[in-house]
Amino acid sequence: MKDFWKFIKSSGIFFVGTVMTKLISFLLLPLYTSYISPDDYGAYDLGLTYIMFFCSVLYFDIWSGIMRFMYDYTGNERKKPISSGIGIFLCSTLMYTITMLVIAPHLNLQYPFLLGLYGVLMNCQTLAGYIARGYEKNVLYTAAGIVGSFVTILFNILLLVGLKMDYSALIIASCVGFLVNILIIVIGLKEPHVFSLRSFDFQIFKDMFVFSLPLCVNSVAYWFLTSYNRVVIDAELGAAVNGFYAIAGRFGSMITLFTTCFQMAWQELSFSKTARNDNLEEFYSVAINNFIKCMGAGLAILIPVIYIIYPFMVNESYGVGKELIPLYLFGTILSTISSFLGNAFTAIKKNNLLFWTMVIGSVSNVVCIHLLIGVVGMQASNISLAVGFFMSCLARVLIFGKHVKLDLDYKGIAILLGTIVLVSIAYHSELLWANALALCFAMLVFVFLFRDLLKQIFAGLKTIKNRKC
Numbered sequence: 001m002k003d004f005w006k007f008i009k010s011s012g013i014f015f016v017g018t019v020m021t022k023l024i025s026f027l028l029l030p031l032y033t034s035y036i037s038p039d040d041y042g043a044y045d046l047g048l049t050y051i052m053f054f055c056s057v058l059y060f061d062i063w064s065g066i067m068r069f070m071y072d073y074t075g076n077e078r079k080k081p082i083s084s085g086i087g088i089f090l091c092s093t094l095m096y097t098i099t100m101l102v103i104a105p106h107l108n109l110q111y112p113f114l115l116g117l118y119g120v121l122m123n124c125q126t127l128a129g130y131i132a133r134g135y136e137k138n139v140l141y142t143a144a145g146i147v148g149s150f151v152t153i154l155f156n157i158l159l160l161v162g163l164k165m166d167y168s169a170l171i172i173a174s175c176v177g178f179l180v181n182i183l184i185i186v187i188g189l190k191e192p193h194v195f196s197l198r199s200f201d202f203q204i205f206k207d208m209f210v211f212s213l214p215l216c217v218n219s220v221a222y223w224f225l226t227s228y229n230r231v232v233i234d235a236e237l238g239a240a241v242n243g244f245y246a247i248a249g250r251f252g253s254m255i256t257l258f259t260t261c262f263q264m265a266w267q268e269l270s271f272s273k274t275a276r277n278d279n280l281e282e283f284y285s286v287a288i289n290n291f292i293k294c295m296g297a298g299l300a301i302l303i304p305v306i307y308i309i310y311p312f313m314v315n316e317s318y319g320v321g322k323e324l325i326p327l328y329l330f331g332t333i334l335s336t337i338s339s340f341l342g343n344a345f346t347a348i349k350k351n352n353l354l355f356w357t358m359v360i361g362s363v364s365n366v367v368c369i370h371l372l373i374g375v376v377g378m379q380a381s382n383i384s385l386a387v388g389f390f391m392s393c394l395a396r397v398l399i400f401g402k403h404v405k406l407d408l409d410y411k412g413i414a415i416l417l418g419t420i421v422l423v424s425i426a427y428h429s430e431l432l433w434a435n436a437l438a439l440c441f442a443m444l445v446f447v448f449l450f451r452d453l454l455k456q457i458f459a460g461l462k463t464i465k466n467r468k469c
Contacts, residue, residue: 026254028153029247033315035160036167038243044167045246046234047109049227051119054099056223059092059123061215063130065208070134079191082131083199085208089127093120114171121178128185135189144184152177214355218342221358225365225388226335229381236373244321245381247314251306251325252332255299284344284400285407291340293409293449296416299333300442303423304435320378326424327382334389341396344404353399361392412449419445 032041062085069081096119104112125148132141152173159169193199234242303326310322338361345354365388372380397406419442426438447454 026250027313028156029250029313030315031157031160032170033247033318036170038240038318039238040167040243041246042234042239042242042244043110044170045242045249046230046239047111047115047171048118049230050107050109051115051122052227053220053223054096054103055119055123056219057216058096058099059216060088060209060212061219062088062092062208062212063127064215065212066127067130067134068211069204069208070131078134079194079196079199080201080204081208082134083195083197084201084204086127086195087200087205088209088212089123093123096120111168111171114168114175117175118171118178121175121182125178125181128182131194132185132189135191137189140185140188144181144188147184148177148181151180218354218358221355221362224362225358225392226385228362228366229369229385232369232373233378233381237377241378244318245324245328245378247318247321248324248328252328255295255302255329255332255336281405281407284404288341288344288406289409289412290450290453292337293412293416295333295336296413296420297442297446297449299329300416300419300423300445301439303329303420303427304439304442307427307435308432323428324378324382326427327379327386330420330424331382331385331389334386334393338389338392338396341393341400344400345396350400350403354396357392357395357399360395361388361390364388364391415445415449 036044065088066081066085069085070078073080097116100112100116100119104116109115129141129144132138132144155173155176156169159165159173163169165172230242230245233245306325306329310325314321338357342354342357365384368384368387369380372383376383397408400406423435423438423442426434429435
């Protein structure tokens with residue numbers, strides 16, 4: 001129970017910094033869809049897709065390696081993995097710059113310099129954030145996220161509405177937000193000489209590179225599982241259709257926003273728990289079961305909610321994208337479960353096994369998208385995404401179970417799948433009353449599945465209240 005309350009506390013901090021600010025950005029969808037055409041939004045989304053690929057290949061997910069190695073040191077010694085990891089980061093940035101100069105001209109990108117800068121600043125922000133979390137300065141991480149997000153939103157409004165700029169406004173605003181976020185964390189850390197040649201350790205440099213290399217390969221495979229479909233859609237169906245798909249992705253990002261806070265808290269807790277080797281079988285079984293049930297129940301609630309709010313959130317020129325949402329959200333849920341399981345592999349230092357599980361999912365996705373794109377059109381991407389992540393999840397559960405025994409709640413999973421099917425049928429019926437009933441039913445299922453946990457939470461809150469009295 002102690003771990004549970006620590007998890008809730010960390011999740012709450014990350015919720016404020018990650019979700020609340022991004023929620024405000026999500027509420028600006030009417031602005032984006034009113035001032036940016038589907039073709040332009042599709043071009044913007046495709047540009048970011050290429051940037052994410054280059055970053056996945058070249059940066060090795062080194063920030064995860066730095067934070068993981070920081071848990072193996074205390075005091076001033078923590079600067080050794082930081083300096084060693086930043087050495088890898090600088091080499092990656094050099095390779096990224098050369099890659100952009102050589103390859104970008106052949107991709108027909110409208111704003112290659114801005115997109116290249118976006119990638120560098122995004123990675124610098126991620127690096128700074130992971131170092132702050134490694135020092136357990138989660139409040140600083142949260143504050144930087146809040147201020148950076150608000151700055152991004154303000155610049156979006158200024159550039160789109162005030163200066164009537166095209167989609168380049170979204171890139172510029174994000175870059176400014178990244179820069180503000182970085183400055184706040186660097187100033188707020190108050191750790192002199194976090195990076196210095198004196199703290200550089202070549203052995204840690206090598207160990208961290210070996211540790212992070214599988215994460216890099218895994219990230220590349222992840223790109224083929226999550227982003228490759230956008231390239232296929234743009235090539236086969238056009239930029240406008242990719243724009244519709246990108247807007248559906250905005251709704252999918254709402255799931256990842258809410259899960260990110262849990263993922264971050266889970267990452268820290270699992271790293272420290274595994275370091276102590278403390279009752280791992282029960283810990284991972286309970287955590288994974290609760291996460292799967294929470295995500296599944298959340299999806300069942302979210303689907304009818306989106307049906308109700310979609311006309312108010314999205315300009316009618318993007319109306320076609322509405323039909324994509326339920327299946328897209330299902331694939332997104334499977335992706336969050338896969339990521340959650342992936343953090344468990346990282347915690348037990350089995351990153352080398354992550355690659356094969358992601359390859360299984362990536363191959364499944366690539367094969368499905370090419371087989372189905374000419375048959376079912378836009379939905380081909382959603383179907384292939386769901387199939388790919390299901391295969392990845394299945395592989396991870398089977399392989400992880402060989403190292404740490406898992407006891408999954410198959411009955412609860414079956415209930416959730418049935419609920420998701422029912423609310424999806426209500427969604428596609430396009431009847432308001434049917435979606436209202438589906439929402440009520442989904443909420444009842446959530447309460448039923450978490451009845452024991454809710455009792456514990458209320459009992460804990462009651463105990464805290466009695467102590468204060």
